[in-house]
Amino acid sequence: MTTESATTMATDAVGDHAGHPLLELSGLHTQFATRDGMVQAVHGVDLTVPAGKTVCIVGESGCGKSVTARSVLGLVDHPGHVNAGHVWWNSPTLGHVDLAAMDPKGADIRHVRAQEIGMVFQEPIASLSPMYTVGAQLGEMLRLHQGMTKQQARERAVELLTRVGIPKAHTRVDAYPWQMSGGMCQRVMIAMALAGDPTLLIADEPTTALDVTIQARILDLFRELQDETGMSVLFITHDLGVVAEIADEVAVMYLGRVVEQGTVEEIFENPRHPYTRALMGSIPTLGHTRRSAGRLSTIRGTVPHGAHRPTGCSFHPRCDVAVAGLCEVTAPRTLDDGASLIECHRWDPEALGSEVELGLPTLRREATPTTAERAHAENVTSATGNNLTESAPLLEVREVSMRFPVRSGFLNRHRADVHALDGVSLSIRPGETLGLVGESGCGKTTLGRCIVRAEDPTEGQILYSGSDDAVDLAGLHGGDLRSHQREVRMIFQDPFSSLNPRMTLGQIIGEPLVTHRVATGSELQDRVAQMLRRVGLSPDYMDRYPHAFSGGQRQRVNIARALILEPKLVVADEAVSALDVSVRAQILNLLQDLQDELDLTYLFISHDLSVVQSVCDRVAVMYLGKVVEVADTQQVFDDPQHPYTEALLSAVPIADPARRGEGRRIRLSDDLPDPIDRPAGCFFHTRCRHAVAGLCDGAPPALVPTADVVDGQDDFGRHRTACLRHSELELTGIAGTQEADR
Amino acid sequence: MLTFIGRRLLYMVPTLILISIVAFAIIQLPPGDYITTMIAQMEADGQSMDAATIEALRDRYGLDQPFYVQYWTWISNIVFHGDFGHSFQWNRPVGYLLGSTLPFTMLLTFSTLLFTWAIAFPIGIFSAVKQYSIGDYVATTIAFLGVAIPNFLLALALMYIALTVFGQPVGGLFSDEYASAPWSFGKFLDLLGHLWIPMVVLGTAGTAGLVRVLRANLLDELRKPYVVAARAHGLTERRILLKYPLRVAVNPFLSTIGWVLPALVSGEIIVSQVLSLPTTGPLLLRALRSQDMYLAGAIILIVSVLTVVGTLLSDILLARLDPRVRLGAR
Structure with missing residues (x-):
C-alpha cells in the first residue's frame, strides 16, 4: 500500500522541510475547457495556510473559491485541470512536495487525501452514498487506510462519531445517510475527514446548506477540534458572518484571483479593496431594522463569466472608484507587504497619477436611507400607530392545521400523521411585511403554500379581505378560488428550477395573464414589457430563454411572474436564499421598491434572521408547526419572549471578529423532535434550557399577549408568545449585544 | 422485508384474476371462432359441412355458451385441475403442447438474459467511464446498430455465416440425428452449438438498450458529490467506481428482469419462425391465426403471469440491494 513507500521516503525527507508553511499555493492556475473556449477559473492564486491557523476564502459564487480548494487535492473534475502553478504541501511523511505535480489518480496523492488533508463538502447528505450505512462508509476508510479489522473499525467509527458530537453514536452508526438530518450528515463527513488524523482540513461551504442553529454548532465543532488537534483549516464560505466567527486570516477572491488578504481584524476593521468593501456593505447586519437602516448598498451587476474576463482590473466594471484610463487598461500588481496583500490601483502609488489621491476613505458601514425608504418607514410607523389600527387585516389565518398521513405496514394502512401545521393563527395587515422564521421543517413553507392554496389545509380558515368582505380561501374551489389566486401570488425559492427552461421570459411572465384570461395579444406583450422594466430587466429579453440569465436575473423574472396579475398579497418563500450577498441586496431593494409602488403586502418566509430584520415590519417565529412568538420586528429582536427565539437570535453569526468568543451563544441540540411523534406539553421543552420538569412537559402553552405594551399599540400588534415561563424569564435579544459596538 | 413480499404476493391475486379475464377476452375479440375458421378452410378446399354438424361441434366445445360461462369453465379447469383445455388445431391437450415448447423457451430466455448482461455490463461501464472516447463511440455505434437492425435480418445473416463459415446445418435447436434421440x-453439446445463434440474435437488441441505460445512469451517478467525496477520502478509482456509483446505477438492470422475461417469450416469434425453433412463439402465432382459443389463451396467460412474476422478482431483488427501497426513503 501507499503508506509503506511513503514512510520510507519520510525518513530522509522529514529533516529538511522545516521553515516552510504547511500549505502554500503559488501561481495556481486551473482552467476548464468549455464551448466558449478555455475558462480560467483560478487565475494565479498565491495563498499560504500556516500551521494551526484558520484561513477563510470569501467571495461571490463564480469567483473560483471551490475550484481553488479542489485544486489542492487534485479533485477538479474533467474537463477542468490545473494548468500552471504549485501546491506546496509540507507533508509529515512525504516531505515538501508539490501536490499539483502529482498524478491525480496516483498513490501519493491518495495517501495525502487519506492521511494528511481531510475535506468536507457543502452538501453533506449528497456527499455520502445512499447505499451504505454511515458506519460502513467510515469503517471502509479505517480498514483501508489504517489496516483495522472490521470489528476495530466499527469501534473506532463509534468513537469518531461520538467525538464529532453525534448522540447515540452506537445506534447511529448503522443508519443510512438519508435517515439523518443535514447537520448530522455534516458531522459524519467531518468524522470521515478526521479519520486519518489530518494536519489540514479543507471545508468547502460546510454550513451553507444548514440552519443557523446547526451552523453555530458545526462552527463550534471546528473550533474545538482545532484546539484539540492543532490542525489547520482552509475554510471556503460566502458568508462574512461565518468568516468573522472562525477565521484567523482572510483571502478575498474575485474572478479567480486573491484581491485582498490579511488578518481577520484588518479585513473587517479596514477593508481596503473596493470589492471587499462592497461585500461588507451588502450584508444586512443584525441590529439594523428596516426603519433604522433602509436601503442596502449593493454591488452593480454580477460576477462576469470566466470566459469574458474584463481587461485591466477584472473588478473595474463593477467598481465605484475605478480610475478611468487606468483600471480598464492595466491589471493591478500585487502589493504584498508580508502581512497583508492587495491588488488595487487605488493603493498603488506608482500606478496612480498625481490627480487621484492614494487610498480610499475609511469605510462607513451605515447606509443612508433613500427618500422612498424614509417615506415608507414613516408610512408604516404611522400605520402601526394609527391609520391601520382600524383597517381590518388583509389576511387572517385562523387555527390552520395541516397533516400529512403516514402509511405503512402490510395493508398500507394510515398509521400516523406528520403534523406540518398545528393550529396556526396569524394576521397580516395591508401594506406590511410579515416575516416568518424558524428552522427547516418548522412548517413555514407549508403555511405559505396553504395561503396560496397550493396545499389544502386539513382544517382551519384562511380569511382574505381583498376588495370586499372576508372570504375563506381554505374553503374555495374552482372559479372562486382562481379569481382569488389572482390576488395572492407566490415567489419561489430556487431561481434555477422554478422557471420552465423551454419557455421564453415573455411566455413565463405572460402565462398567468393567459390562464386567468386577463389579457391577450399586444396588450399582453405590453404588460409583460412594462413588468420587465419594473423589475429592472430590459423588455428586449422577452424572447430569450431562462438559461441565458444569472440567478439574480431569474429571480427578477420570478418576481415579475408573481406580480403580473397585480396581486395584493405576495408570499415570498425564501426568495433570496439561493442568491449571493450582493445580488441578494439588489433583490431585497427591488422588493421594497415594488412594495412602495404597488402597495403590496408581503409574507416573507426566510431562515435568515438578518434579512428578515432588515425587511420585515413584524415577525412570527415558528417551531414544529406552531407559532411560538409574534411581534414587531424590533420587539422580537430586542426583547424576545420565547427561549426558542432567543436561541435562534444567538446562533446568527455576527460580522465582527472583535465580538467573537463572548460566549453569548445558546446552543440548541441538533435533534429536532419527530413531527409524527411530538413531545408532550411545550414542543420546545426537549431542547429548551429554561424548561422546568412538571410544568413545560404538561399542558401545551397557548399563544398569549405579553405584559409589555408599547405606546399606541393596539391589541392586534401586541407581542405574543407561547411560553409558560415568559414572564419570569430574562431573555436576551440582540439589542444588548449590538450596543457593545456602538 | 417479509411484510414487503407478503404484501406484494397479496397484490398479485387481483392482478392475476384481472389478467386472466383480459387474456380470455382478447382471444374472444376477433369475429367468429375456431369453427368459422375451419368452415372457411374447408370451403377453400372445396368441401362443405352441413349445419347440424356445425351446431354439434359448437355445442361440443361449448362455443355457444355466454362469455362468462366459457371463461369460468376455462379458468376453473386451469386453477383446479391444471387443465389448459384442448387445442382444436393440434387435437391435443394444450398442456402437452406447452410441455414440449416451454422448457426450450425458458432455456433460450435465460441464456439470452445472461448473454445480454454479460455483454452489456462491461460495455456500459466502459463507455460511461471513458465518455466521449473512441471506445465509447464504437460501443455506442454498435449499440445503436443493434437496436436498429431487425432481429430476423440478423438471424438470416448469422444463419448464412454459420452455414458458410462453420459448415453448420442451421435451423432448429438440434441436428437431425439428435432431434428425436434421448x-x-x-x-x-449439439444444443449448445445451435443455441448461440438465437441467443445472439435475441440478445443484441436488449444488450444495446441496456448499454445505453447503464451508461446514462452511471454518468449521472459519477457526477454525484459522493463520488468526489470518496475520492477526497483517498479511495482508489477502481474501488470508488465499483463500490459507489455502480451499485446505484445497477438498479435498472434488475428492473429489466420484469420485462425481459415476457418479451423473450412472446417477442421472438419472427426469429423463431426464421430459425424454426421449437418455442412457444410460433405456436402462439399459429394458434391466433386459426383462432385456436384455448392454446392462444393459455400462452397469453402464461406470458402475463411471467410479467407479473418477473416484476415481483425484480422488485424483491431491488429491495434486497437498495436500502432506500427496502426502508422507504422519503
Whole structure:
C-alpha cells in the first residue's frame, strides 16, 4: 500500500522541510475547457495556510473559491485541470512536495487525501452514498487506510462519531445517510475527514446548506477540534458572518484571483479593496431594522463569466472608484507587504497619477436611507400607530392545521400523521411585511403554500379581505378560488428550477395573464414589457430563454411572474436564499421598491434572521408547526419572549471578529423532535434550557399577549408568545449585544 | 422485508384474476371462432359441412355458451385441475403442447438474459467511464446498430455465416440425428452449438438498450458529490467506481428482469419462425391465426403471469440491494 513507500521516503525527507508553511499555493492556475473556449477559473492564486491557523476564502459564487480548494487535492473534475502553478504541501511523511505535480489518480496523492488533508463538502447528505450505512462508509476508510479489522473499525467509527458530537453514536452508526438530518450528515463527513488524523482540513461551504442553529454548532465543532488537534483549516464560505466567527486570516477572491488578504481584524476593521468593501456593505447586519437602516448598498451587476474576463482590473466594471484610463487598461500588481496583500490601483502609488489621491476613505458601514425608504418607514410607523389600527387585516389565518398521513405496514394502512401545521393563527395587515422564521421543517413553507392554496389545509380558515368582505380561501374551489389566486401570488425559492427552461421570459411572465384570461395579444406583450422594466430587466429579453440569465436575473423574472396579475398579497418563500450577498441586496431593494409602488403586502418566509430584520415590519417565529412568538420586528429582536427565539437570535453569526468568543451563544441540540411523534406539553421543552420538569412537559402553552405594551399599540400588534415561563424569564435579544459596538 | 413480499404476493391475486379475464377476452375479440375458421378452410378446399354438424361441434366445445360461462369453465379447469383445455388445431391437450415448447423457451430466455448482461455490463461501464472516447463511440455505434437492425435480418445473416463459415446445418435447436434421440451428452453439446445463434440474435437488441441505460445512469451517478467525496477520502478509482456509483446505477438492470422475461417469450416469434425453433412463439402465432382459443389463451396467460412474476422478482431483488427501497426513503 501507499503508506509503506511513503514512510520510507519520510525518513530522509522529514529533516529538511522545516521553515516552510504547511500549505502554500503559488501561481495556481486551473482552467476548464468549455464551448466558449478555455475558462480560467483560478487565475494565479498565491495563498499560504500556516500551521494551526484558520484561513477563510470569501467571495461571490463564480469567483473560483471551490475550484481553488479542489485544486489542492487534485479533485477538479474533467474537463477542468490545473494548468500552471504549485501546491506546496509540507507533508509529515512525504516531505515538501508539490501536490499539483502529482498524478491525480496516483498513490501519493491518495495517501495525502487519506492521511494528511481531510475535506468536507457543502452538501453533506449528497456527499455520502445512499447505499451504505454511515458506519460502513467510515469503517471502509479505517480498514483501508489504517489496516483495522472490521470489528476495530466499527469501534473506532463509534468513537469518531461520538467525538464529532453525534448522540447515540452506537445506534447511529448503522443508519443510512438519508435517515439523518443535514447537520448530522455534516458531522459524519467531518468524522470521515478526521479519520486519518489530518494536519489540514479543507471545508468547502460546510454550513451553507444548514440552519443557523446547526451552523453555530458545526462552527463550534471546528473550533474545538482545532484546539484539540492543532490542525489547520482552509475554510471556503460566502458568508462574512461565518468568516468573522472562525477565521484567523482572510483571502478575498474575485474572478479567480486573491484581491485582498490579511488578518481577520484588518479585513473587517479596514477593508481596503473596493470589492471587499462592497461585500461588507451588502450584508444586512443584525441590529439594523428596516426603519433604522433602509436601503442596502449593493454591488452593480454580477460576477462576469470566466470566459469574458474584463481587461485591466477584472473588478473595474463593477467598481465605484475605478480610475478611468487606468483600471480598464492595466491589471493591478500585487502589493504584498508580508502581512497583508492587495491588488488595487487605488493603493498603488506608482500606478496612480498625481490627480487621484492614494487610498480610499475609511469605510462607513451605515447606509443612508433613500427618500422612498424614509417615506415608507414613516408610512408604516404611522400605520402601526394609527391609520391601520382600524383597517381590518388583509389576511387572517385562523387555527390552520395541516397533516400529512403516514402509511405503512402490510395493508398500507394510515398509521400516523406528520403534523406540518398545528393550529396556526396569524394576521397580516395591508401594506406590511410579515416575516416568518424558524428552522427547516418548522412548517413555514407549508403555511405559505396553504395561503396560496397550493396545499389544502386539513382544517382551519384562511380569511382574505381583498376588495370586499372576508372570504375563506381554505374553503374555495374552482372559479372562486382562481379569481382569488389572482390576488395572492407566490415567489419561489430556487431561481434555477422554478422557471420552465423551454419557455421564453415573455411566455413565463405572460402565462398567468393567459390562464386567468386577463389579457391577450399586444396588450399582453405590453404588460409583460412594462413588468420587465419594473423589475429592472430590459423588455428586449422577452424572447430569450431562462438559461441565458444569472440567478439574480431569474429571480427578477420570478418576481415579475408573481406580480403580473397585480396581486395584493405576495408570499415570498425564501426568495433570496439561493442568491449571493450582493445580488441578494439588489433583490431585497427591488422588493421594497415594488412594495412602495404597488402597495403590496408581503409574507416573507426566510431562515435568515438578518434579512428578515432588515425587511420585515413584524415577525412570527415558528417551531414544529406552531407559532411560538409574534411581534414587531424590533420587539422580537430586542426583547424576545420565547427561549426558542432567543436561541435562534444567538446562533446568527455576527460580522465582527472583535465580538467573537463572548460566549453569548445558546446552543440548541441538533435533534429536532419527530413531527409524527411530538413531545408532550411545550414542543420546545426537549431542547429548551429554561424548561422546568412538571410544568413545560404538561399542558401545551397557548399563544398569549405579553405584559409589555408599547405606546399606541393596539391589541392586534401586541407581542405574543407561547411560553409558560415568559414572564419570569430574562431573555436576551440582540439589542444588548449590538450596543457593545456602538 | 417479509411484510414487503407478503404484501406484494397479496397484490398479485387481483392482478392475476384481472389478467386472466383480459387474456380470455382478447382471444374472444376477433369475429367468429375456431369453427368459422375451419368452415372457411374447408370451403377453400372445396368441401362443405352441413349445419347440424356445425351446431354439434359448437355445442361440443361449448362455443355457444355466454362469455362468462366459457371463461369460468376455462379458468376453473386451469386453477383446479391444471387443465389448459384442448387445442382444436393440434387435437391435443394444450398442456402437452406447452410441455414440449416451454422448457426450450425458458432455456433460450435465460441464456439470452445472461448473454445480454454479460455483454452489456462491461460495455456500459466502459463507455460511461471513458465518455466521449473512441471506445465509447464504437460501443455506442454498435449499440445503436443493434437496436436498429431487425432481429430476423440478423438471424438470416448469422444463419448464412454459420452455414458458410462453420459448415453448420442451421435451423432448429438440434441436428437431425439428435432431434428425436434421448438426452445424452452429445445431444447437449449439439444444443449448445445451435443455441448461440438465437441467443445472439435475441440478445443484441436488449444488450444495446441496456448499454445505453447503464451508461446514462452511471454518468449521472459519477457526477454525484459522493463520488468526489470518496475520492477526497483517498479511495482508489477502481474501488470508488465499483463500490459507489455502480451499485446505484445497477438498479435498472434488475428492473429489466420484469420485462425481459415476457418479451423473450412472446417477442421472438419472427426469429423463431426464421430459425424454426421449437418455442412457444410460433405456436402462439399459429394458434391466433386459426383462432385456436384455448392454446392462444393459455400462452397469453402464461406470458402475463411471467410479467407479473418477473416484476415481483425484480422488485424483491431491488429491495434486497437498495436500502432506500427496502426502508422507504422519503
